[in-house]
Amino acid sequence: MKEQIYTIPINEAYETDCECPLCLLEKKCEEEAVDYALGAAMMEPDFRMESNQKGYCGKHFEMLNEKPNKLSLALVMETLVAENITELEKFTKKIDDLKKDKCGLFRKSGSKEIVDELCQMLKKREDSCIICDKINYTMGRYTEVFIDMWRTEPEFRSRVEQSKGFCLVHMRKILEAAEKNLSDKQLKEFAVFLYEKQTAQIKRISEEVHRFTLKFDYRNKDMEWGNAQDAPVRSIEKVAGTIRKSE
Ligand SMILES: [Zn+2]
Ligand SMILES: [Zn+2]
Structure with missing residues (x-):
């Protein structure tokens, strides 16, 4: 079932001229999540508990810190730090045993x-981000x-056909969603459509980057810049998705 909370932002993203509408949506979602983490979520015990347990990745800590x-x-x-201390202190007894060398002289210390085990715990925390x-x-x-709208709304389909496609990261994600949600014929x-669109669009970007050089x-x-002036950053966005630009 299509929910308006998703269809409306998708339609809005297609009104913006950009290299990847899904990147636009992702950026918006990310900004909202960062604001929420330091705003309304502060008063929500469930969110706080999840925030303490999962923590944040480097990029999102950086964004929180910029607020x-x-x-x-x-x-x-x-x-969050208190939770880290609790996790670390689960090892206190084991470390004490090591210190006392309880395993004896001729056995491995363990x-x-x-x-x-300590590295596994640290890695798990490092890799998780709410x-x-x-x-x-x-x-x-x-x-x-998106796939559902493509399948059922001819008007939306023609908008997608006229767009600049996606970045390569979202090309993969959209193909994976298509694989799960479309019949073999669809x-x-x-x-075929996506492959041809992406190939043509990445060639366009390549020409724009060349023009820049x-x-x-x-x-x-005296040559006109055309679309080349911001071609380097758009070429990154086409390949890797949105990046954080220095203001
Ligand atoms: Zn993208
Ligand atoms: Zn993150």
């Missing part, structure tokens, strides 16, 4: 097992709804 509300950040970090999880969930719904039609030749100083 002006330092008190909210400190309150989030206070309980230090390797303890270090492995904001990444939220984005992945919402973007998963967006890609499914999948064939969609895959030509402008650095003094013989071309």
Whole structure:
């Protein structure tokens, strides 16, 4: 079933001229999630518990840190650090045993097992992020709804056909969603369309980047920029999705 909370933003994203409408949606979702983490979510015990347990990835810690509300950040970090201490202290007894060398002189100390376990716990915390999880969930719904709209709304389909396609990351994600949600016949039609669209669009970007390099030749100083002026950043966006630009 198509839900308006997903169809409306998708339609809006297609009104913007961009390299990838899904990147636009993802960026919006990310900004909302970061604001929420330091805003309304502060008062939600369930969110706080999840925030303490999952923590944040480097990129999202960076985004939280850039927000002006330092008190909210400190309150989030206070309980998050406390959770880290609890996790670390689960190892206190094992480390004490190592210290006392309870295993005796001729047996292995077990230090390797303890270090492995400690690394596993740290890695698990490092890899988890409540904001990444939220984005992945919402973007998963967006890609499914996109496929449904493609399948059932001719008007939307023609909008997609006139667009600049997607970045390569979202090309993969949309193909994966298509594979799960379309019949074999529909999948064939969609895959051919998407492949041709993406190939043509990435060639366009390649020409624009080339034009950018030509402008650095003094013989071309009077040449029109055309669409080339921001071609380097758009070429990254086409390949890897949106990146954070310095203001
Ligand atoms: Zn994208
Ligand atoms: Zn993250």
